[in-house]
Amino acid sequence: MTIALETRNLEKSFGGLRVTRDLSLKVMQGARHALIGPNGAGKTTVINQLTGVLTPNSGRILLEDHDITGLSVHRRVLRGLSRTFQINQLYADLTPLETIGLAVSERMGRGGDWWRRMGTRADVNAEIAELLSRFHLLDVMTELTSTLPYGKQRLLEIAVAIAAKPRVLLLDEPAAGVPESERHDILAAVAALPRDVTVLLIEHDMDLVFSFADRISVLVNGGLLTEGAPDEVARDPQVRAVYLGEAADA
Amino acid sequence: MTAPSDVSSHAMASARWRISEVAFWVLALGCAFLFPSRYLIMTDIVRLGLFALSLDLILGYAGIVSLGHAAFFGVGAYAAGLLALHGIINEPVIALVAAGLVAAVLGFLTSFLVIRGVDLTRLMVTLGIALLLEALAERFSDITGGTDGLQGIEMQPILGLFAFDMFGRTGLFYSLVVLFILFLLARRVVHSPFGLSLRAIKNNPLRAAAIGVPVNRRLIAIYTLAAFYAGIAGALFTQTTALASLDVFSFERSADLMLVLVIGGTGYLYGGLIGAVVFKMLQELFQSITPQYWLFWIGLVLVVIVMVGRARIHRFVLFVPNLIIRQLAGRKAAVAVPESDAS
Numbered sequence: 001m002t003i004a005l006e007t008r009n010l011e012k013s014f015g016g017l018r019v020t021r022d023l024s025l026k027v028m029q030g031a032r033h034a035l036i037g038p039n040g041a042g043k044t045t046v047i048n049q050l051t052g053v054l055t056p057n058s059g060r061i062l063l064e065d066h067d068i069t070g071l072s073v074h075r076r077v078l079r080g081l082s083r084t085f086q087i088n089q090l091y092a093d094l095t096p097l098e099t100i101g102l103a104v105s106e107r108m109g110r111g112g113d114w115w116r117r118m119g120t121r122a123d124v125n126a127e128i129a130e131l132l133s134r135f136h137l138l139d140v141m142t143e144l145t146s147t148l149p150y151g152k153q154r155l156l157e158i159a160v161a162i163a164a165k166p167r168v169l170l171l172d173e174p175a176a177g178v179p180e181s182e183r184h185d186i187l188a189a190v191a192a193l194p195r196d197v198t199v200l201l202i203e204h205d206m207d208l209v210f211s212f213a214d215r216i217s218v219l220v221n222g223g224l225l226t227e228g229a230p231d232e233v234a235r236d237p238q239v240r241a242v243y244l245g246e247a248a249d250a
Numbered sequence: 251m252t253a254p255s256d257v258s259s260h261a262m263a264s265a266r267w268r269i270s271e272v273a274f275w276v277l278a279l280g281c282a283f284l285f286p287s288r289y290l291i292m293t294d295i296v297r298l299g300l301f302a303l304s305l306d307l308i309l310g311y312a313g314i315v316s317l318g319h320a321a322f323f324g325v326g327a328y329a330a331g332l333l334a335l336h337g338i339i340n341e342p343v344i345a346l347v348a349a350g351l352v353a354a355v356l357g358f359l360t361s362f363l364v365i366r367g368v369d370l371t372r373l374m375v376t377l378g379i380a381l382l383l384e385a386l387a388e389r390f391s392d393i394t395g396g397t398d399g400l401q402g403i404e405m406q407p408i409l410g411l412f413a414f415d416m417f418g419r420t421g422l423f424y425s426l427v428v429l430f431i432l433f434l435l436a437r438r439v440v441h442s443p444f445g446l447s448l449r450a451i452k453n454n455p456l457r458a459a460a461i462g463v464p465v466n467r468r469l470i471a472i473y474t475l476a477a478f479y480a481g482i483a484g485a486l487f488t489q490t491t492a493l494a495s496l497d498v499f500s501f502e503r504s505a506d507l508m509l510v511l512v513i514g515g516t517g518y519l520y521g522g523l524i525g526a527v528v529f530k531m532l533q534e535l536f537q538s539i540t541p542q543y544w545l546f547w548i549g550l551v552l553v554v555i556v557m558v559g560r561a562r563i564h565r566f567v568l569f570v571p572n573l574i575i576r577q578l579a580g581r582k583a584a585v586a587v588p589e590s591d592a593s
Contacts (some may be wrong), residue, residue: 014526053456072459073459074462077460077461077462082354082461085457089456089457089460090453090454090457091453091457093452094446098446098449099450102443102446102450102461103461103462105443105447106443106462106463110469111464112443112444113442113443113444114438114439114443114444114471117262117265117438117441118265118442119261119262119264122258125257125258125261129254129256132253138253141257143258161460161461164438164462167585
């Protein structure tokens with residue numbers, strides 16, 4: 001099996017605080033890999049280094065065996081590494097149609113076209129329509145994102161990430177804050193992600209993790225505590241003590 | 251309707267010409283014919299409108315604030331003046347484009363300073379660049395004429411056909427045509443994928459990068475284009491007044507421009523044009539009432555606009571026109587209301 005995404009001895013400190021400690025992760029091609037850990041374990045910092053928002057102090061990041069440690073955020077996206085955000089990072093003043101249209105245009109290398117109007121490329125339109133309908137957004141496509149219900153925004157968040165046609169997708173707490181009534185759509189959308197897309201899921205919600213992941217890495221204090229199949233991790237006494245125990249108390 | 255064609259028509263909807271837009275330009279042209287005694291002030295408004303359109307491109311679409319936009323206006327003004335004065339390029343239209351390009355080069359070079367940092371940094375950097383240029387223009391007085399400005403500029407006929415007249419008639423129509431052409435170009439640009447990516451950057455640069463938008467490259471491109479527009483506005487100033495003096499770089503010019511956009515609103519292209527009309531008319535009105543204290547009233551108007559909210563004022567002002575259009579057109583029609591407000 002090939003490795004889709006890998007970190008080697010990743011280190012990141014903020015001042016004297018080591019938030020990522022010698023982290024070596026391997027995410028296999030086509031995997032449903034989950035990265036879990038208690039609050040403050042450094043999960044978001046890891047994501048930010050993977051996507052290029054933060055630069056690690058040392059260590060390397062490899063996407064399909066290419067070193068991407070020094071690449072800028074948008075270049076990693078064009079290489080096939082896309083993400084969703086934990087807190088919605090959408091464009092409040094744009095509609096879902098525009099948001100997805102832009103993502104599709106950028107992936108096709110058409111984002112810099114300044115003479116062509118939106119909506120005049122049939123291939124772009126077809127893809128936008130497909131994504132909007134797959135994520136149940138057709139009926140709200142001309143409404144401003146800021147006015148959409150939270151669940152729809154979460155769906156749009158995932159749809160935008162998918163619009164970049166990633167080979168590796170980082171899902172940062174996709175169901176966080178979504179009301180119970182709208183959860184089903186999100187979970188269905190996550191479950192229906194194409195199998196050839198490798199997914200790294202960062203999640204707090206244990207039900208979602210154990211129903212979705214085929215492999216779990218546990219992050220504690222910035223370092224890897226353990227890693228394995230879901231049932232192994234669930235049985236691991238260290239994990240129960242550090243993470244699940246704490247979650248049960250909370 | 252199938253989904254893709256539905257998507258296509260909705261995606262193109264924002265770029266479609268509205269009745270109100272056509273009405274706006276017909277009205278502008280009508281004014282040019284109806285008030286022959288007011289050519290100079292109308293030229294002034296057109297120029298200011300073009301200048302404000304330039305700022306709207308970076309502020310309203312890309313979210314770049316600037317307190318030094320006069321830098322490009324001034325460079326365009328002096329470039330046009332020097333080209334005409336030394337007979338380097340005599341034909342005004344070619345000289346106009348050349349002056350715009352000079353400003354664009356300056357815009358490109360300074361964009362690298364501006365795209366870094368946040369709003370406050372940008373305000374200071376843009377302001378600094380304008381002050382710097384003003385000082386340079388004063389220092390190199392053998393080229394710029396120093397505090398006296400460039401004197402003795404004589405403009406050749408436009409395209410060799412239309413001579414500038416003492417009433418400013420040619421100047422006005424010339425300015426209007428330039429404004430309209432550049433407006434069409436701007437309209438094209440903001441409704442393109444490129445324009446959409448600017449709005450995405452303005453909304454959320456982090457997310458824009460995360461879907462593959464090369465944020466810095468796009469900001470450099472629009473900043474350079476805006477500098478070109480401002481340079482053209484400055485060149486128009488020199489060409490229509492046969493003057494270029496140090497005040498083309500002045501801080502007041504940059505600041506007035508912000509006021510124009512505060513009055514007219516940003517991000518729908520007409521804000522700068524409507525703002526320019528209102529600003530100049532208010533200026534005229536207040537100056538005729540209290541020549542000394544007109545700034546007081548401008549200040550008051552600004553405070554009211556910001557406190558009451560532009561959207562509410564627009565709705566109020568446009569209530570009757572909207573009603574008429576809705577009756578005639580029989581559908582939900584939008585008059586000059588910002589897009590965020592119209593939908």
